[in-house]
Amino acid sequence: MNSNLEKTYVVGIDIGGTNTVFGIVDARGTIIASSSIKTAGCPTAEEYADEVCKNLLPLIIANGGVDKIRGIGVGAPNGNYYTGTIEFAPNLPWKGIIPLAAMFEERLGIPTALTNDANAAAIGEMTYGAARGMKDFIMITLGTGVGSGIVINGQMVYGHDGFAGELGHVIARRGGRLCGCGRKGCLETYCSATGVARTARELLAARTEPSLLRNISAESITSKDVYDAAVQGDKLAQEIFETTGTILGESLADAIAFSSPEAIVLFGGLAKSGDYIMKLFRNQSMIMC
C-alpha cells in the first residue's frame, strides 16, 4: 500500500503583496477550510512563516492532522520552482533571497513546493479550471503587476533558471514607461491595475474634456475607479480601457507567435476589459476567469 493514499489533502498558500491566503484542498479541488493573514504585517520572513503556520495549523488539526496532508504548494511573486525560494520580490517586505519552501517544511514537516504565482495559477487552471485537458496555453494574471504562466506540451515552462514566463516584462512600448525592473516600456507598466491608473493620470493631465474621473484626486485613482466610470459610459475611461486592451492584445499576439497556444487564459480584475482585447485575435481561444 502506498501511504500517500492515506494523505487526503493538500495545502495551498497564495502569497500576495497585501494578503496571504491559505487553505486545505481535497483531490477534487474543493477548498475544505481556508483563512488569511496580512502579508505586510510581519517585518521578517521568519516571523511571517511563523504567523502563517500559527494560523494554518489549527485548520490542519481540525481536518485530521499533519498526517493527512500530502504536501504544500506555495504561489509567490518572484518564486523560483527550482530552489523553493522567493528572489528579490519588489512587492514583498522581505529583501534578498528567502528560502520559504524550506522554512515551511522545517516548521510543519510537510513536503513543500513553491513557484511563481502565475505558474501556480496556470497549474490550478490546468488541473481544475478553465484549461482542463489543454497541453498548450498561456495564463496571464492581471493584478497589481502582470504575471504569466506558460504551459507547453503539457508542462510548465520554467526556463533554465526558473524565471521563464515573465510576459509582464516584454517591451510593449520601446523607450516607454519606467518599470520597477529597471527597463522601460514593460507590458506591466501599461496593463496592470497600477498601469491603468497611470494611464488615467496621464490622460487626465494631457486632456481637457470632462470625465467622472475628475471627481477623484489624480493620485488616488485606481483601476477599479476607471472600470466603474467606463461602465457608466464615461468616454475617457472607456478610452483608457481600449488603450490598455490594445497594448495587451499586441503583446499577446507576439506571445502567440512564440508558442502557438490553443488558449490564453486571463485572470484578474482587468480581464473584464476582454471585449477590447478579443477583436485583436482570430484563431486562439480567450478565456476570462
Place this chain on the structure above:
Amino acid sequence: MNSNLEKTYVVGIDIGGTNTVFGIVDARGTIIASSSIKTAGCPTAEEYADEVCKNLLPLIIANGGVDKIRGIGVGAPNGNYYTGTIEFAPNLPWKGIIPLAAMFEERLGIPTALTNDANAAAIGEMTYGAARGMKDFIMITLGTGVGSGIVINGQMVYGHDGFAGELGHVIARRGGRLCGCGRKGCLETYCSATGVARTARELLAARTEPSLLRNISAESITSKDVYDAAVQGDKLAQEIFETTGTILGESLADAIAFSSPEAIVLFGGLAKSGDYIMKLFRNQSMIMC
C-alpha cells in the same frame, strides 16, 4: 533483434526557396553523400518530388540501398510537423497545402518526417551541434527570412497547430514595414537579409553622406554588399548593421522573458553582426553558427 539496428543511415532534405539540398547521414551526424537541385525548377510539387527522388535514389543505392535508410527528415519553410505538409509557403513555387512527407514516403517507401526548417536546424544543433546537451534554447535562422526553433524542457515547441516558433513575425516596430504575412513591423522585415537590404535602400535615400553602397544600384543591393562595405569601414553600412542588431536584440530580449533559455543560437549570414547584438544581453549565452 531490432531490424532498425540494420538501418545505418538517415536522409536529410533541406528545402530552401532557391536550392534543395539533400544527403545521407550516419548516426554520428557525418554526411556520407549529398547533392542538390534547384527548388524553383519544378512547376508542380509532384514534379518536384519526382526530381528530388530521381537525384537522391542513386546516392541511396550507392550506400547500400533503401533497406539501409531508417527514415527521411525534411526541413521546409512553413512545414507542419503534425501533418507532414507545407502550408502556404510564400517563398516556394507551389501554392496551398502540399503533403510532401506523404509524397516522399509513396515514392521511396521510407518513413518521412517533415518540419519547419528552423525547427529542423534546432534539432540538428541539439543533436550534433552548438546546443548539444541543452534543454532550453532558441535557434534563430537569419536568412532570406527570419525563422526560429524553440526547445523547452528538451522538447521542440510545435504549439497546438504545429506553427509555434514564429519569432520572425513578432512585431519589432508597431506600424512598421509591411510584411509578406500581411502584418506590419514584423522582425523579419528588419532582420532578414532582405530586411537589411531594405534598411540600406531607406537610409541611402534619406541621407546624403558618401557611402561605398552608392556605387551599387539601390534595387540590387544585398545584405552581403552591406556586410562587405561595413568590413571596409563604411560608416553608413556599419550603422545599418547596428540598427539591425539593435532590433534583433530587442526582440530576442522579449523572447528571453518568455522562455528564459540557456542560450540563443544564431545561424545564417547575418549572425556575423553578433558584436552589435551581444551587448544587449547579460545572462544568456549567444552562439553564432
